[in-house]
Amino acid sequence: MSDSVTWPRCRCIRDEPGVALIVVLMAMSVMSALGLALMLTTMAERKIAGSFERGTEAFYGADAGIERAMVDLLRLPSWDGALTGTVTSTFIDGGPDGVRAGPGQLPFDLSEATSLVRCGKPACSDADLVAITEERPWGSNNPAWQPFAYGPLDQLLPDQRINSHIYVVVWVADDPSENDGDPRRDGGLPVGCDPARDPGCQDRNLGRGVLLMKAKAFGPDGTQRAIEVTVKRTDLPRIVSWREAD
Numbered sequence: 001m002s003d004s005v006t007w008p009r010c011r012c013i014r015d016e017p018g019v020a021l022i023v024v025l026m027a028m029s030v031m032s033a034l035g036l037a038l039m040l041t042t043m044a045e046r047k048i049a050g051s052f053e054r055g056t057e058a059f060y061g062a063d064a065g066i067e068r069a070m071v072d073l074l075r076l077p078s079w080d081g082a083l084t085g086t087v088t089s090t091f092i093d094g095g096p097d098g099v100r101a102g103p104g105q106l107p108f109d110l111s112e113a114t115s116l117v118r119c120g121k122p123a124c125s126d127a128d129l130v131a132i133t134e135e136r137p138w139g140s141n142n143p144a145w146q147p148f149a150y151g152p153l154d155q156l157l158p159d160q161r162i163n164s165h166i167y168v169v170v171w172v173a174d175d176p177s178e179n180d181g182d183p184r185r186d187g188g189l190p191v192g193c194d195p196a197r198d199p200g201c202q203d204r205n206l207g208r209g210v211l212l213m214k215a216k217a218f219g220p221d222g223t224q225r226a227i228e229v230t231v232k233r234t235d236l237p238r239i240v241s242w243r244e245a246d
Contacts (some may be wrong), residue, residue, distance in 0.1 A: 002213060058166055058225035061153045061217035065091075065168035066229055067072030069149040070158055073231065074173070079186040079211055081106060082148055089149035089170070096147040108167055108219055110150060117145045117171055117214060127181075138242050139182040140191075143173030143212055153217070170215045175230070186211065209233035 056217045072089040073082065081087030085096060093100060097111040119128040119136070129144055136142045153166040173183065182189035187208025193201035213229040 015145070016075050025063070042165055054219050054221065054223045055225060056060065057164060057224050058217040059227070061164065061166040061168050062225050064153065064156055064229045065149060065170045065215040065217065066213055066227055069170040069172070069215070070231065071148070071210070073213075081145060081171075081213075083144070083174055083184045083186060085146040088147070091149045091151055093151035093155065096150070096184040104246070110147060110169065111170060113216070113218075114145060114147055114171065118143075138176040141174070141176050141183060143176055144183040144213065145171040146171045148172045148213075165220045167218045168215060169218075170213060173212045175207035175210035176212070176214055178205055180205055 026080060047137045067090050070092050072091070073079065076087065078083060088096065097114070099107050099111075100133045101108070115122055115124045118124045119131070121128065130140050130142055132139050149170040150168065153164040153168050154162045156162055156168070174186060176183075178187065179190045182188045187205050189195070189202050190205050193204070196203050210230065210232050213231060214226065216224060216226045218224055219240075
């Protein structure tokens with residue numbers, strides 16, 4: 001008689017085709033998730049690259065507008081006409097207000113854009129122009145921005161060598177360091193100055209011969225870039241400038 005123990009046999013039933021199907025479905029789910037993640041990443045990168053490209057184009061468009069406007073400013077014997085809006089650059093596409101086609105044939109309201117630059121609102125009153133705020137603390141010497149050069153960037157050069165849908169506007173304004181209380185005149189007599197009593201007072205306007213320029217480039221998808229420049233007349237046939245990009 002044998003002492004060995006006989007264990008009951010266990011019959012394991014495996015549904016191998018069903019397990020394979022589950023494995024395949026799980027693998028397909030993982031691969032689909034990875035593919036979707038890769039597609040979203042690619043789309044995001046393309047969007048970022050496109051936004052950077054359009055922003056760069058707008059920045060250089062604003063810079064080109066500044067350079068073009070400087071050429072015309074250099075030719076003016078006086079900047080008073082530019083500050084009153086009666087003299088403009090030769091780079092314009094109509095009157096200094098109203099709606100035009102704009103970038104990508106989208107409507108562009110130059111009047112509204114000018115008001116936003118002047119006082120941060122779609123419409124400016126005379127009181128708004130001289131109101132003292134955190135950004136405009138000079139009161140009667142607040143810059144009264146005037147559109148000086150404006151138009152589609154692809155019309156900036158006579159031979160139309162620029163292929164772009166950017167619309168550029170360059171505004172000019174009196175330097176707020178002036179003390180004549182008249183933002184539409186470059187270097188007037190300081191407030192309270194009487195040359196008959198004090199001949200030297202007329203030379204105390206430190207902002208004489210200094211002008212502000214602000215250029216904005218508008219893209220068809222809402223892209224905007226701005227450059228602000230301070231320019232100063234010199235005894236030489238050139239203008240000295242200081243730039244600040246936005």
